[in-house]
Amino acid sequence: MNIIVFLKQVADTEARIFIKSDQNSLEIENKYNMNFFDEFAVEEAIKIKEKSKDAQVTVCTYGPKRAIEALRTAIAMGADKAVLLNSDGLECDDSLTVSKVLAAFAKNEGLDLILCGRQAIDDESASIGGMVAEFLGVPHVSAILSLDVTDGKTARVESEVEGGKERVEVHLPALLTTQKGLNTPRVPLITGVMKAMKAVIPDVDPTILGLPREEIDPSAAGIRVLSYETPQQRPPVKILEGETPAEKVQGLIKALKEQAKVL
């Protein structure tokens, strides 16, 4: 069974981000990690591999050279193979473009199962999984909470739906996106880290995947950023003073009614 995990390297939540003076580009502190939801995808792929002898896990990202570090993390966790699709000079933020590139990779690679994170925590788009599946014409379930693929032909899945959970059976090949709760991602062992450090990760130009260059050129993007701004700052907090808790609460209610007008 061929399992592909698409993962993204994203700015750490603690990383400082500044808007450059042109208001049109960002400067991001050099702190990057594998996307939070993608760790569940890598973990699940490795768990499947550990259970069935013939499974192979390929991790792939479309991004700049630095994203290779996120692939190394996945190898340290136990992935067999990693590929960097180098986005240098190409469009890498627009969901339409990114999903076309990833779908082209999966098509070339051959697959039984694709796992992606539910959403990337930088663009919070939650769209790549569904779009890649549509481009490949494979069935897709989003936000899965449990997975069983023991027979190698169907996946038994539990997923999050509006107001609850749903259980479905999906024919493979299929694409699933992973939600928190699916598993507990492992911390790589030192032997894994050593292996990952030595791993040779191919740096591939995605234009060889058979997509016309004009479809992955920055001019192809469906979305264009016009400007960035910092969110509106809240005025400093008003701490409600009072001799007793009751006075503080009464002060709060008054403020919510008269100033904030939310009561």
Next chain:
Amino acid sequence: MPNDIFVVVEYKDGGIRKVSLELLSKARQVTERLGSTLYAVVMGHAVTELAAVLRKFSNKVIVVDHEELENYRWDTFTSVLEKLAEKYKPFMVLGGSTVTGKDLFPRVAARLKGAIVSDAVGMELDGTSVRIKKPLYGGKIVSWVSCKENLTAMITFRPNSFAVENHNLTGELIEESVDPLRDPRITVTGIDKGGSKKVDIQEADFIICGGRGMKGPENFDILESIADLMGGRVGASRAVVDSKWRDYDDQVGKSGKTVSPKLYIGCGVSGALHHTMGMDTSKVIVAVNKDPNAPIFSYADYGIVDDLFTVLPILKKELEQAKEET
């Protein structure tokens, strides 16, 4: 037609979800200025009566009524929306950034080879071009984006992004018959919809959120009663969900739900970045914490520094009184 807008309507328990009315209200401002048509699109079974309300908010209401559309399914809904978009050629298709919206929109976008923006919070018209406001990096940065011309723009918006305004229109009802296509490769074997009676946390106007400072699951009863009183929802920090005091469905934050109610009250929540990322677009934020240096006070509009166990019963009483007065 160029400049026409589709709003994909969601409903629950026989009523239209607020997010859909918000989007119709906002979209109306755009179509009015562009002189184009606003369509409310309803897919479902026995949903024609929703059209009565939707007519007031749109120029045309498209209803696709089919028994295969009784419950949301990725395959049937995707196929129907794709067909409608191909027929009417709207330049934008808008929906809520809900569990359903997040599932449906990317699929249809891929089929239409359209542009997609998810989880947007604002929309403005600059001359004849539309700008979309979308937070990035957990709200640390806000971007304004535009969609490429000639592509259908599929955009989902966070609930509570816009006000509901009844434009008192009398939209025309169009009953479309489209056969929903089922994907035989996926079979549903079970559905659990436990807490579906509750207000959806992303749509709630009021959220009272408990953190580890609540000490235990039994203490959430008072939060529940305050939430009921205010017609809102109880939320929880990850520490609380990880301790199994509350369900994951209640979790607010980076790895939980992003919420923006009119009023958020955090009780015994420290205000870690991972938490505030999920709630800092709330209109008004109140924090109750005994530690005056708790980081949540840097995100709050109002703060009470005190023991929450003494504050909460008083808060409940005062809110009851405030409710009675109005």
